[in-house]
Amino acid sequence: MAESWKLVLPCTRDEAERIEVEGEALAALEPPPVLMTSERVEDDPDSWQLEAFFDAKPDRRTVAAIRALVPSAADTDADPERIEEQDWVTLSQQGLEPVHAGRFYVHTSTNRGEVPAGAVPFLIEAGLAFGTGQHDTTTGCLLTLDALKRGGANFRNIIDVGTGTGLLAFAAMHLWALARATASDIDPRAIDVVRENAAANGVPLGSGPGRLALAAAAGLDHKLLIDRAPYDLIVANILAGPLIELAPMLATALSPGGTLVLAGLLEKQREQVERAYRRHGLRVASRIAGEWPALRLVKRIRYGAGRTTRPGPRGTGATPDFGSW
Structure with a gap:
């Protein structure tokens, strides 16, 4: 069975929202990691975290690329840990809520929920x-x-x-x-x-x-x-x-x-x-x-x-x- 690894770094809300999944920092990583951001302390914009999940132990270059996404973690220890094998793409989507904006309803395959009457689902x-x-x-x-x-x-x-x-x-x-x-x-x-x-x-x-x-x-x-x-x-x-x-x-x-x-x-x-x-x-x-x-x-x-x-x-x-x- 393939290995699974996780890297957790503290960050701010501003840094979390600026992360580009398809940005240059991640473009050379193959396979690309699955990224998740979340609050560590509710309603505190300075207390967020970035979690990166990998199919194999990330090397120093990969860790450096992830660390570069959140500059506030520059002085934080970045030690990947081995974890139980899971489907991290699916897991990352389970925490997302559908978005209802105007007539549009946007969802993933794991969070479709009930489409509001008259809404256009994507x-x-x-x-x-x-x-x-x-x-x-x-x-x-x-x-x-x-x-x-x-x-x-x-x-x-x-x-x-x-x-x-x-x-x-x-x-x-x-x-x-x-x-x-x-x-x-x-x-x-x-x-x-x-x-x-x-x-x-x-x-x-x-x-x-x-x-x-x-x-x-x-x-x-x-x-x-x-x-x-x-x-x-x-x-x-x-x-x-x-x-x-x-x-x-x-x-x-x-x-x-x-x-x-x-x-x-x-x-x-x-x-x-x-x-x-x-x-x-x-x-x-x-x-x-x-x-x-x-x-x-x-x-x-x-x-x-x-x-x-x-x-x-x-x-x-x-x-x-x-x-x-």
């Missing part, structure tokens, strides 16, 4: 990629998309940038079933996860209306993503730094009057993110407040020669800066 397994619905940023995006639909918004060309599990793309496709939809992520493994989740949730893949096209790309740096622009709805649930860096690219890819939904930033980073997008012609239309806010921005409509257009089937059009993605 099966998204935990631990595969960021964006399970458990995190406030994902929930904020689901609530924002739901509010847009309830307010009568209609979109025809949608992209989910940094898609993770594909959940937000799936939700947008449910709300605007005739739209062309695209999902991208910088990590090719996340795209594999999206394919699996699409199959599990009956989401059709492809390039036409009502189907989801996929691309692995940094930002929008991919021919498919450029060719499908401009988008009238862009969703980007990533981190504040990349959001600021991507501001020129996302603003250019958004059609005049189009909507941009941003999340992944902390409240203390909000003004800096908003300022980056105001510089590129967007205004904040609404926000969901909280420690992890979700922002809804709208691109101002410009008239005259300065506006950005795309080539049509019978014309060339002007496309300033599109080639710089």
Whole structure:
């Protein structure tokens, strides 16, 4: 029987919420560990812990990669311990509660529970990629998309940038079933996860209306993503730094009057993110407040020669800066 090992490190709530399951720190670990975070002391943001489970005893390099996820544990002893053999992926999901956000109900295979009447369920397994619905940023995006639909918004060309599990793309496709939809992520493994989740949730893949096209790309740096622009709805649930860096690219890819939904930033980073997008012609239309806010921005409509257009089937059009993605 294969061995099972566990590494436990103290951390803060902020560090726990910043852990990226598919981030660079874990990308080289094969097989990847199963990570679980939890409170050690209720309602104390400085008393959390990170548990990492392994199929074999982790070497020093692996321990260092896990320790790097929680800088506050730098001076803590990191001694892996051998434990009883278990299915840690399944175990990690048993502690997760389903998320009911707007009309959407997100669950794993082990916590389906009773789907509320009228809710749209999505099966998204935990631990595969960021964006399970458990995190406030994902929930904020689901609530924002739901509010847009309830307010009568209609979109025809949608992209989910940094898609993770594909959940937000799936939700947008449910709300605007005739739209062309695209999902991208910088990590090719996340795209594999999206394919699996699409199959599990009956989401059709492809390039036409009502189907989801996929691309692995940094930002929008991919021919498919450029060719499908401009988008009238862009969703980007990533981190504040990349959001600021991507501001020129996302603003250019958004059609005049189009909507941009941003999340992944902390409240203390909000003004800096908003300022980056105001510089590129967007205004904040609404926000969901909280420690992890979700922002809804709208691109101002410009008239005259300065506006950005795309080539049509019978014309060339002007496309300033599109080639710089």
